[in-house]
Amino acid sequence: MCLIAIAWRRHPRWPLALVANRDEAHARPSAPAGFDPDAPAVYGGRDLVQGGGWLQARGDGRLAAVTNVRAGLAAEAAPRSRGWLVRDFARGDAKADRFSAALAGQAGDYGRFNLLVHDGERLLCASNHPAFSARAVPPGMHAMSNGPFDAPWPKGVFATRALQAWLESPLADAAQPDAESIEPLFTALRDTTRAPDDALPDTGVGLALERALSPPFVLDPGYGTRCSSVVLVGADGLLFxxxxxxxxxxxTATSIAMLDRPA
Incomplete structure (x- = not known):
């Protein structure tokens, strides 16, 4: 997952609204969004190589999402997959702050990550690069990509503005969200406009690659955007x-699931 825009406590109906693009090698096997056969309450995509995930949630509002952190072209070697963070939080019951506190001592075992966790009440972001840090996310509009949380990368600014515009529109108040009402969010996530050179970050991968990775939707036959996601967390449940x-x-396909909050 390489782009996440978040609206936290900005809408009366949707305390947490999230849109995201997952960028990955197209050849890497993965399962589409669905219920985890080993944890039936958990819904989301699954990485079939390491067994983790990039964005997973439950009907009670518990949610986790992860991105990698871009820092040069050197390949990472880590004993633990960052996708396990998503899997382990989504399957567990620890509060967000306790989960992050327990993670502090082993964060260096994972590939470079930015992590977002929501326990149904609190939203927290954590990272292990350049050193481990964790903090509560304040109410507002935020973006998480492959650099520091809330770094003003053009793709993050674009995605947060698109999400905010949708939340301020009548579509966000539809009686029952459906494919038509959330289509503007998918349209925004499909934007392939490259950022101007003077707005690009410098993550050590060279100008050509910075340009190629700068749009919200990365279009490349080898490595690019594999899926887009919209998650709306409300009092009665969650749309994924x-x-x-x-x-x-x-x-190739679009799926929409409504996960009811347990009674």
Missing amino acids: AERRYDASGVA
């Missing part, structure tokens, strides 16, 4: 929508 793409950027 996912649109999947092939290596040429053509949408």
Whole structure:
């Protein structure tokens, strides 16, 4: 997952609203959004190589999402997959602050990560690069990509503005969110406009790659955006929508699930 925009306590109906793009090698096997066969209350995509996930949630509002941190071209070697953080939080019951406190001592065992966790009440972000840190996310609009949390990267600014515009529109108040009402969010996530050079971050990968990775939707036959997600967390449950793409950027399927909050 390489782009996440978050609206936290900005809308009366949706205390947490999230849109995201997952960028990954197209050849890497993964399962589309669905219920985890080993944890039936957990819904989301699954990495079939390491067994973790990039965005997973439950009907009680528990949610976790992860991105990698870009820092040069050197390959990472880590004994633990960052996708396990998503899997372990989504399956567990620890509060967000306790989960992050327990993570502090072993954070260096994972590949470079930015992590977002929501326990149904609190939203927290954590990272292990350049050193471990964790903090509560204040109410507002936020973005998490492959650099520091809330870094003003063009793709993050674009995605947060699109999410805010949707929340301020009548579509966010639809009686029952459906494919038509959330389509503007998927349209925004499909934007392939590259950022101007003077707005690009310098993450040590060179100008050509910075340009290629700068749009919200990364279009490349080898490594690019594999899926877009929309998650809306409300008092009664959670909407989780996912649109999947092939290596040429053509949408192949869209799924929408409503996860009810347990009684």
